Amino acid sequence: MPLIGAVPQPITSAPLVFFVYLVLILLIGSALASVLLRNTLYGIGAFAASMVLVALLYLAIAPFLLVAVQLLVFTTVSAALLIGLLRATTGLTASNVGRLSPEWVIGAAVSAVMFALLAVVLGATAWPVRPCCALPLSLGSTLINDYPVAFAVLALILGSAAIGTGLLLAAPTLRSPRGGGSTTARGARR
Amino acid sequence: MSAGLSLLLVASAALFAVGVLGVVTRRSTVVMLLGTQFMFIAGALLFVAFARFGLGAERATAGASMALFAGTVAAAELAVGLAMSALIYREHRSFALDADRG
Numbered sequence: 001m002p003l004i005g006a007v008p009q010p011i012t013s014a015p016l017v018f019f020v021y022l023v024l025i026l027l028i029g030s031a032l033a034s035v036l037l038r039n040t041l042y043g044i045g046a047f048a049a050s051m052v053l054v055a056l057l058y059l060a061i062a063p064f065l066l067v068a069v070q071l072l073v074f075t076t077v078s079a080a081l082l083i084g085l086l087r088a089t090t091g092l093t094a095s096n097v098g099r100l101s102p103e104w105v106i107g108a109a110v111s112a113v114m115f116a117l118l119a120v121v122l123g124a125t126a127w128p129v130r131p132c133c134a135l136p137l138s139l140g141s142t143l144i145n146d147y148p149v150a151f152a153v154l155a156l157i158l159g160s161a162a163i164g165t166g167l168l169l170a171a172p173t174l175r176s177p178r179g180g181g182s183t184t185a186r187g188a189r190r
Numbered sequence: 191m192s193a194g195l196s197l198l199l200v201a202s203a204a205l206f207a208v209g210v211l212g213v214v215t216r217r218s219t220v221v222m223l224l225g226t227q228f229m230f231i232a233g234a235l236l237f238v239a240f241a242r243f244g245l246g247a248e249r250a251t252a253g254a255s256m257a258l259f260a261g262t263v264a265a266a267e268l269a270v271g272l273a274m275s276a277l278i279y280r281e282h283r284s285f286a287l288d289a290d291r292g
Binding site for chain 2: 024032084088143
C-alpha cells in the first residue's frame with residue numbers, strides 16, 4: 001500500500017459544507033460555555049451538547065459506527081458520570097419550572113430531536129456485533145484484527161479505572177478543619 | 191467554499207485551546223476535567239480528520255479506531271477524575287482544587 005497517494009478532495013457540497021461550519025461554530029461555542037459557565041450543572045449541559053455536536057460532525061466525516069458510539073456511549077457515559085457526581089455531592093434540587101413553560105417546551109423539542117437522531121443512528125449503524133451471521137464490517141474488523149494489542153491495553157485501562165474509582169469512592173476521608181468529612185448529607189447548593 | 195483538512199485542524203486547535211483555558215483558568219476540578227475531555231476530543235478529531243482528508247485516507251477506518259480508543263481512555267480518565275473530585279468535595283465541601291490553601 002503506497003504511503004502517499006491521491007489526496008482526498010475536501011467537501012464541496014454546499015449543504016454539507018454549511019452543516020460542517022455550523023456544527024463547528026456551535027461546538028466551539030458550547031465548549032467555551034462549558035468551561036466558562038459558573039453554574040456547574042449548566043456547564044455539564046453544555047459539555048453534553050458538545051459531545052452531541054462532535055457526533056454530528058463525525059456524521060459528515062467519519063464511519064457511522066463512530067457516530068453511534070460517540071452519541072450513545074461517550075455522551076451518555078460522560079453525562080451520567082457528571083450528573084452522578086453532582087447527585088452524590090452537592091445534590092440536585094427539584095426543578096421549579098412549570099409544565100408548558102417556554103423552558104419545558106424547548107427542552108421537550110430538543111429531546112424529541114435527540115430521540116429522532118438516535119433512532120436514525122441506531123437504524124443506520126452497521127454494528128460489528130450481531131446475534132447471528134458473520135458481518136464483514138470494516139471498522140469492527142479493523143478494531144479487532146489490526147489493533148489486538150491496543151484492544152487488550154484498553155481493556156486493562158478500563159479495568160484499572162473501574163477498580164481505582166471504586167477504591168477511591170470507598171476510601172475513608174479525614175475530617176477537615178473546615179467541616180468536611182465523610183458523609184452523605186446533601187445540600188441544595190449547585 | 192469547501193470544508194477540508196485545514197478547517198478541521200483549526201477547529202481542533204480551537205477546541206484544544208478551550209480545554210487548556212478550562213484547565214488553566216478554573217479552580218473547579220469538574221471544569222478542569224471537562225477541559226481535559228475537550229483536549230481528548232480535539233486529538234480524536236485530528237485522527238478522524240487525517241483519516242478522512244489526509245494522505246492516509248486509504249485506511250480511513252484507522253482514524254476512527256484511534257478516535258474510539260481515545261474516547262474510551264477519556265471516559266476512563268473522567269471516571270477516575272470524578273471519583274477524586276468526590277473525595278475533594280467530601281473533605282472540603284468544595285470542588286475547588288486549592289480549597290485547603292490558607
